[in-house]
Amino acid sequence: MTRLQTALDAIDQANAKDPRLDEGQPEALLYGQRMSQEANRLFPNASDGLQIAARGQHIERWVLKRADFPEGRAGYLKWRRELGVHHADRVSQIMADADYSDEDIAEVGAMLRKEGIKRNDQVQALEDIICFTFLKWYFAPFAAKHPQEKVRDIVVKTARKMSEEARLRVLTEFDLPADLAAAFEAPSA
CATH class of the missing domain: 1.10.1240 (Methyltransferase, Methionine Synthase (B12-binding Domains); Chain A, domain 1)
Incomplete structure (x- = not known):
């Protein structure tokens, strides 16, 4: 099994625990698979990093509930920022376990935190x-x-x-x- 497949499988295993269902499947799992489908369609030669970021975009999204943050735009933005950090941290752990380099892990973390949108081609591709x-x-x-x-x-x-x-x-x-x-x-x- 490749490092990429190892990482994607680990993301799927985490997302399979989502208690929320969409079309009878765990919501985050289905979303990650849809993201991968679009990544493969839009960027058929995507780097491992972009493929992992796409699949892990909503990893364990249910862990940080919107209702646990203040109402209004400021609360929403705080929730979104914390989700980005959570997604990046979880995917970083998975990538490290799959033997990706610190540089690759940092690049994916930046994508998931949306650092450099409109300036970084990989972050923009994920968006x-x-x-x-x-x-x-x-x-x-x-x-x-x-x-x-x-x-x-x-x-x-x-x-x-x-x-x-x-x-x-x-x-x-x-x-x-x-x-x-x-x-x-x-x-x-």
Whole structure:
């Protein structure tokens, strides 16, 4: 078994313990597999690091509950930052156990903490994978539960996080209403 497969299997084992279910499977496990599917589709020659970061993006996400943090934007951002640190720490342990170098581990940690988005190609690639995964599997259920203004706001925020290449690809892969497609046509902020 390769180091990569060892790391991916360990991430899956951790995520298989998620008590939350989505389509009858542990939610984090299914999300990680979807992330890997999009990583392989969007970046067929992805480095081990990018593949591991994609699979581990939500490792043990249920451990830090949103309800345990203050309400409002500041509480949400604190929760997200702490999740990023948790994901990076857990994946770092897994990579060390699979004999990855300290340099490889640090690179994946930076990806999972979103350090250097828009400046670091690997961090940006992970963000593009996250956005495609959201649009492909999670956007429609989200949109069905929220008012149009909130949906538009989320689409704009999603587009803003993406690379120009990824935004253009969204326009060819998804059939979005004109008002939502416009968010992907505009240059990123």
